[in-house]
Amino acid sequence: MPTTFRFALRDLPPEAEALRGEVRAFLREQFSGAKPVTRARSWGGFDREFSRRVGARGWIGMTWPKRYGGHERSFLERYVVLEEMLAAGAPVSAHWVADRQSGPLLLRFGTEEQRERILPGIVRGELAFAIGMSEPDSGSDLASIRTRAARADGGYVVNGTKVWTSNAHISDYLIALFRTQIVPDKKHEGLTQFLVDLKSTKGITIRPIIDLAGRHHFNEVNFTDAFVPEAARVGNEGDGWKQVTTELAFERSGPERYLSSISLIRELIREVSARPDERSLEQVGRLVAGLATLRQMSTSVAGMLQAGENPNLEAATVKDVGTTFEQSVPELVHALVGTEPTNETGSPFQQVLGYITQTAPSFSLRGGTREILRGIIARGLGLR
Numbered sequence: 245m246p247t248t249f250r251f252a253l254r255d256l257p258p259e260a261e262a263l264r265g266e267v268r269a270f271l272r273e274q275f276s277g278a279k280p281v282t283r284a285r286s287w288g289g290f291d292r293e294f295s296r297r298v299g300a301r302g303w304i305g306m307t308w309p310k311r312y313g314g315h316e317r318s319f320l321e322r323y324v325v326l327e328e329m330l331a332a333g334a335p336v337s338a339h340w341v342a343d344r345q346s347g348p349l350l351l352r353f354g355t356e357e358q359r360e361r362i363l364p365g366i367v368r369g370e371l372a373f374a375i376g377m378s379e380p381d382s383g384s385d386l387a388s389i390r391t392r393a394a395r396a397d398g399g400y401v402v403n404g405t406k407v408w409t410s411n412a413h414i415s416d417y418l419i420a421l422f423r424t425q426i427v428p429d430k431k432h433e434g435l436t437q438f439l440v441d442l443k444s445t446k447g448i449t450i451r452p453i454i455d456l457a458g459r460h461h462f463n464e465v466n467f468t469d470a471f472v473p474e475a476a477r478v479g480n481e482g483d484g485w486k487q488v489t490t491e492l493a494f495e496r497s498g499p500e501r502y503l504s505s506i507s508l509i510r511e512l513i514r515e516v517s518a519r520p521d522e523r524s525l526e527q528v529g530r531l532v533a534g535l536a537t538l539r540q541m542s543t544s545v546a547g548m549l550q551a552g553e554n555p556n557l558e559a560a561t562v563k564d565v566g567t568t569f570e571q572s573v574p575e576l577v578h579a580l581v582g583t584e585p586t587n588e589t590g591s592p593f594q595q596v597l598g599y600i601t602q603t604a605p606s607f608s609l610r611g612g613t614r615e616i617l618r619g620i621i622a623r624g625l626g627l628r
């Protein structure tokens with residue numbers, strides 16, 4: 245049956261707006277000296293000390309139950325913290341995969357022992373998580389993964405390779421999707437998720453992959469007869485596909501899906517405000533209007549999460565429209581100003597333009613490609 249989009253207009257509640265002032269003051273105190281190109285890295289920035297300070301303020305695991313260290317605040321308050329952090333380009337990477345998806349996954353599908361053991365550490369900003377889904381021959385077609393977790397005494401023996409695993413080399417845990425059973429012609433069956441301890445599991449080799457901008461955040465993670473105990477299994481054997489699609493919905497739902505180029509918009513405004521002309525005013529106006537619209541759509545998704553509704557369709561739409569927007573920014577900026585992008589040298593504006601130009605192609609790949617999202621949207625609307 246055909247469905248329609250539900251993007252309800254929503255004002256943030258007064259408590260969320262009050263929180264905004266606190267977050268801005270914190271960022272002024274903790275992060276005001278950061279260079280523009282550092283801010284451009286935004287959610288790529290990994291800083292455990294910063295994450296601990298965010299945790300101490302009560303801004304990780306904000307919506308989680310108090311018995312696991314959480315703060316039982318609303319999704320809209322969490323939204324405000326996140327958008328302020330991202331708009332400032334704060335280095336949230338050491339806590340935010342766990343805050344966004346690994347923690348919620350454990351809350352929903354983990355055992356009580358896993359929740360009690362892991363969630364308080366995430367809330368304190370002490371535990372960093374990586375995502376082990378993609379494999380060398382399985383990206384969009386995730387259900388075709390081959391890394392095998394075979395039953396053994398007290399657990400599983402894992403063999404295979406994960407790839408593009410962001411920050412695996414500096415994280416504590418990996419939430420990994422493995423094949424526990426081969427069911428002929430039914431690739432979505434026989435998949436299971438595991439909480440893999442990256443620091444103490446023997447048989448894991450993590451090798452760097454350097455990205456287009458010359459940075460190391462990607463990795464190849466190889467498992468050779470790596471033993472993963474029964475207690476590390478998340479959910480029931482064979483439920484991995486259902487769980488992983490829930491996890492991907494968390495991954496797609498936030499403001500990070502349209503704010504990746506915000507530092508460049510900020511630098512553009514700084515650059516053109518010295519000698520504003522009609523063309524630059526119009527272009528900046530268009531960019532700000534695009535941002536405002538996407539923000540409205542994105543807060544509407546946060547409101548659906550708060551109301552306990554399923555925002556999969558809307559989250560996929562925000563990510564698709566949002567990444568199209570954020571990918572268009574470097575080209576528009578270059579066409580408007582004509583300044584050449586640079587890497588380490590040049591003005592702050594040139595460096596930010598250089599960094600965003602080099603990373604923008606990835607915006608529509610991570611968390612599900614454009615084509616895959618459009619398939620989800622079409623299905624959600626009853627069009628296929």
Ligand SMILES: Cc1cc2nc3c(=O)[nH]c(=O)nc-3n(C[C@H](O)[C@H](O)[C@H](O)COP(=O)(O)OP(=O)(O)OC[C@H]3O[C@@H](n4cnc5c(N)ncnc54)[C@H](O)[C@@H]3O)c2cc1C
Nearest residue numbers: 375376377378382383384408409410606609610611613615
């Ligand atoms: C910055 C970044 C960070 C990432 N971090 C992680 C991570 O931490 N953990 C992790 O597990 N993975 C991570 N990934 C991997 C990411 O999830 C995959 O790159 C993505 O799912 C696409 O898979 P692929 O690269 O194998 O491309 P492919 O699946 O081979 O796709 C190649 C192209 O074909 C298109 N295509 C594929 N199938 C179809 C279809 N059925 N119909 C139409 N078009 C199709 C795709 O849209 C794409 O344009 C990251 C990727 C990036 C860019």
